[in-house]
Amino acid sequence: MSATSFGFNAERVHEEVAELATEIHGLLLVPGEEGYAAESSAYNLNNPLEPALVVGAANTADVQAAVRFAAGHNRPVAVRATGHQVIRSTREAVLINTSRLNGVHVDAVNRIVRVEAGVRWHEVVEKAAEYGLAPLNGSSLDVGVIGYILGGGQGPVLSRSQGYASEHVQMIEVVTADGELRKVTADSEPDLFWALRGGKGNFGVVTALEMCLFPVTEFYGGGLYFAGEQMAEVLHVWRTWAAGLPEEATTSVAVQRLPALPELPEPLRGAFVLHVRFAHLGPASEGEALIAPIRAVTTPLLDAVTKMPYTSVGMIHMDPPQPMPYYDRTTALRELSAETMDAFIELTGPGSDCPLASVEIRALGGALDREPAVPDAVPTRGIPFIVFAAGVGGPDQAGLLQGYLDRIMRRLAPWAVEGNRMVNFLSADEATTAEELRLVYGAERYRRLAEIKKAYDPLNVFRVNHNIVPA
Template sequence: MHQIVASPVTGLIQAEDITDLVAVTEGEVLLPGEHGYAAECAAFNFNNPLEPALVVAAASAADVQNAVRFARRRSLPVAIKATAHQVAVPAHGAVLITTSGMTGVTVDPRRRTARVEAGARWQQVLDAAAEHGLAPLAGSAPGVGVVGYTLGGGLSPVIGRTRGYAADHVRLIEVVTADGAHRTVTAETERDLFWALRGGKGNFGVVTALEFDLFPVTRFYGGGLYYAGEDLAAVLHAWRQWVPLLPEEATTSVMVQRLPPVPELPDVLRGAFVVHLRFAHLGSPADAERLLAPLRDVAPVLLDLVEDKPFSAIGEIHLDPADPLPYYDRTTSLREVTAETIDTLVELTGPDSDCPLLGVELRALGGALDREPAAPNAVPVRGVPFLLFALGVGGPERAGQLRVALDNVVGALEPWSAERQSPNFLSVDEGSSAAAVRAIYGPERYDRLAAVKHVYDPGNLFRVNHNIRPAA
């Protein structure tokens, strides 16, 4: 039984407007001010709040269908949230469909596949797959939602360079489109929509479940090495020369970090300015150590967290924050990283820079990430060798300072940057215009996405995102 309590601030929707929706919805239907509304709207980034006119906390695909039909009848936009690690706009006036209550994960060890509902997080899949000696193409943060990550491409810090993007290995997608239909989409049934969903994020409907491949991987050798920030130049220059020598079985990234003085960190990292080298290798520990040796010798290591690990411990490589926090971020792709690129980064983030950012990261891509999958998709960054991501932690009172610093980093690297970007790394400040989104995907890919959008969402119901507009 749902109890609707009228709120003094309900935007376009009043309590009496949703009586029919409440009657057919298993999950909660919430207006602003009601108990549970704030929790359903909560985002991972405190600086990017969601403030929709209505929330439908879906418990099933049928709930999603009811919510989409309700929004369409009233010409209201639809926003989608699972774990809210990526919020593009605040969803004012929208119907927000949350899927965090849909958490089913089923592993088929014979077929080496997983079926995952829309609210599941990667740690659930990692643990379920590990019971059968299998591994998914999970990312660096196991707390991230599976569906959003996969629809944006999905970059694994362990098996991405040998297997490609997570989107490359999706077999089946269950999705509610703008007409309220619940479709089962594969490369054989609806080829264009299947292509667009994998890379186009939430522009084409509300995905309620995915089926994707798992791989016979149980362990890796990896983790992180920490160096003093004063050794930044030596480490980054050595890393740049080392990356082209790595086999596809090895993956690496490096991050300049100014860490907070929090008790959760080891003493040597608490409040420290450090360089965090990340590394993962799928071969033997002896082979991995031979590969890593040149970087171990480049500067004194403050903390060594590299060891043989179960695949389910993938989160120990990057050690991304697990709890929500306020931050601002930017990203860019790089066509190359030269000695001059490194010198520029050192100048911007090194010991003499007074850089206020928590971290500036370089990820090396390549390998299978450059190869087209058997069923092509819309992931736009194949052939891009490096990705740069930067973030600064702070609330609105620090917005000006942090955004200037982020702009300085991205702007200074423009001579080496590529227009095509990873959809999963776009921030609120990126991709806010049609021209920017077109550049992110490239004109040919964007035009195809817009054509698919015209077929499945001609009214642009799903526009609370980095929006792909339907072709005219």
């Protein structure tokens, strides 16, 4: 075992590991050991995880033991399921890898699925489809279910008609800072149930949850790819067209500078494009009529909008599945006027020097604006648009990419909602202080979250995140 390069006492780490090893059924690793790197790998290669200890949990008891151990030794707890979530420095932390907790069970009669902590969306989508059902998943099916839902969860097909995924959670099993496994519902522990759904990973390690499924087997949708040189013409039509869509339809756009990868179809390989995403729940004829104004603007490079089985939902956004180094930022817009769109085109269009791989605008609205029957901590209701921008590159390109991301945020600031961000899109550079996170959630919501944090995690064991500090 080697831990000296990580800035803490190696002998103390060895003693602690020996103590914990008697309770762990899965893996227990420190830096330098075989398997450590794989167990603590991250999706964003610019945010490596370098924890003091890694527990590859084989069961819920392992999670409890790891949390008790961390709290008892004044170490923070970090959680890794798929490695997509943003985590701050983990060098003193106990990292709990939950990827082995991979059970999925569908109750088709009640349209409920039980999902364990390490499950990815594609597993739920495929299992639910066997019963003619669909979950409220996100744009990427490689993302973990639990982390997505703890941040609210906005998807490309069902969200505008059904709301955030967190609204449809029935029960959450969570290990809190005292090491106790709690079965949390709206009736059993209403404050914690409220905070978990939107408060991200601040309140414990979720080991399983139960959520509703929907009787959906197919949709009409996909992507239209236009040459980047034609983006202004398309975007100004999209801006007004999107505002008139029914709740059964969802859309977003992304300005993309695509890599020259062989798996991309020829028209898109290495291309500069505007990607218009669209999905409609209902007859294909209705969906075709809805998308017609966009098709009429100009001939696309590729038209991949068609009737699809729900299992093909990942084809709408075509998010990259493989880990990569990137920098990203996000903002919320209160309006998308002609002036706003002109600024967006100026920043990302053919006349710009934009080095970013993707800059997208997601149109929200519909059920995403409505408060659910059982309230949660999601802060973005009532916000019509989210902008998410990302540049691919390592630390040698940090200045260029982060500088341009800052430029986009400044230029769009006149139309931005102050401080507000979609929690699942927060990057390591955003909401780094309690005051900034208070702006994200709003003063009253943050106050309540901080009070609940004090009740369940007074020592702030779960702090390797966008941290809600105990009141």
